[in-house]
Amino acid sequence: MKLQRKNRLRATALGALAVSGALVLTACGSDDNTKETGSGDSTAAASSIKCDGAKGQILAAGSSAQKNAMDLWVKNFQQACAGVEINYQPIGSGGGITKFTQGQVAFAGSDSALKPEEVTASEEVCKGGKGINLPMVGGPVAIGFNVPGVDSLVLDGPTLAKIFDSKITKWNDAAISKLNPDAKLPATAIQAFHRSDESGTTQNLNKYLKAAAPADWKYDDSSKSWEAKGGQAASGSSGVASSVKDTEGAIGYFELSYATASNLTTVKVDTGAGAPVEATTENASKAIAAAKVKGTGNDLALELDYATKAEGAYPIILVTYEIACDKGNKAETLPSVKAFLNYTVSEEGQKVLSDAGYAPLPTEIAAKVREIVPTLS
Secondary structure, three states: OHHHHHHHHHHHHHHHHHHHHHHHHHHHHHHHHHHHHOOOOHHHHHHOOOOOOOOEEEEEEEOOOOHHHHHHHHHHHHHHOOOEEEEEEOOOHHHHHHHHHOOOOOEEEEOOOOOHHHHHHHOOOOOOOOEEEEEEEEEEEEEEEEOOOOOOOEEEHHHHHHHHOOOOOEOOOHHHHHHOOOOOOOOOEOEEEEEOOOOHHHHHHHHHHHHHOOOOOOOOOOOOOOOOOOOEEEOHHHHHHHHHHHOOOEEEEEEHHHHHHOOOEEOEEEOOOOOOEOOOHHHHHHHHOOOEEOOOOOOOOEEOOOOOOOOOOOOOEEEEEEEEEOOOOOOOOHHHHHHHHHHHOOHHHHHOOHHHOOEOOOHHHHHHHHHHHHHOO
């Protein structure tokens, strides 16, 4: 009896050790996935991804605004779908659209909807169809600054317009002081940074400045290129953020995720509402939720209200579109493109965005995109 009892105890201990080891291995795997994707539930997200025949390499390019979101999506998708590689190049919205209309990529990312002439150009590639705009990720265009001794800053549309147009050149200018009566503003020269490449982020800032300060911003708000005089240029959102971080007296614009990554303080915007509005995903979502679809058919181009004065709505916003052919996609890439976009617009795909500094799509808009992606042909 003693021997049987000892054997039972030994078996129980070995069983407990095996279970414990399995739990340790599971925990380690979970921690690694969390670190890689930035999502606390990356394993669950990956397990629900439908690969639907996805295979081979998919080339895509465009918006650098969505790079950090795209990195998360690609990692999750490739973990779930063996044998497929999504290669996304964050070269700017303008560059992405050019590559798309030249047939060099399966889809493009753009922070602004296709222009009529770009739709026409896409018809050469989308045989029997055309390029359409599919909203995929939203968020605030943060205005980051580097002014030693100033850890909070409020600016409004007219003041921002004058800063980026080199009309206000010192940080202790009267217009800035009036908006920040309690701040100790230095006489430091303002170093304003903008994008050197064609960028939907630039276009969205243009649209905001045109809407919020029409008397002070005279530039074409449909342009993806920087037209104001003066200032300094840097490539991509990462380049602008890095330049602001490294330059005393600097100010620049980029997506919130870049401000967070560079530990940059961002401007609160005086919209005329009860209180200045901070650049957060929640505040951007309030503004994006008011967007209206202006596209027709399967095109979901949105009209955003950059002049909003709604309480808590951050007005400098962008929506990044994935641009794809509604018809005429290449047979060898179509399954992978559809599977990937089905994932990015899914509840799981949208869920990972908030932690990365982006705003998930409003429910109604996301539902429309989910209906359209499976119809791509």
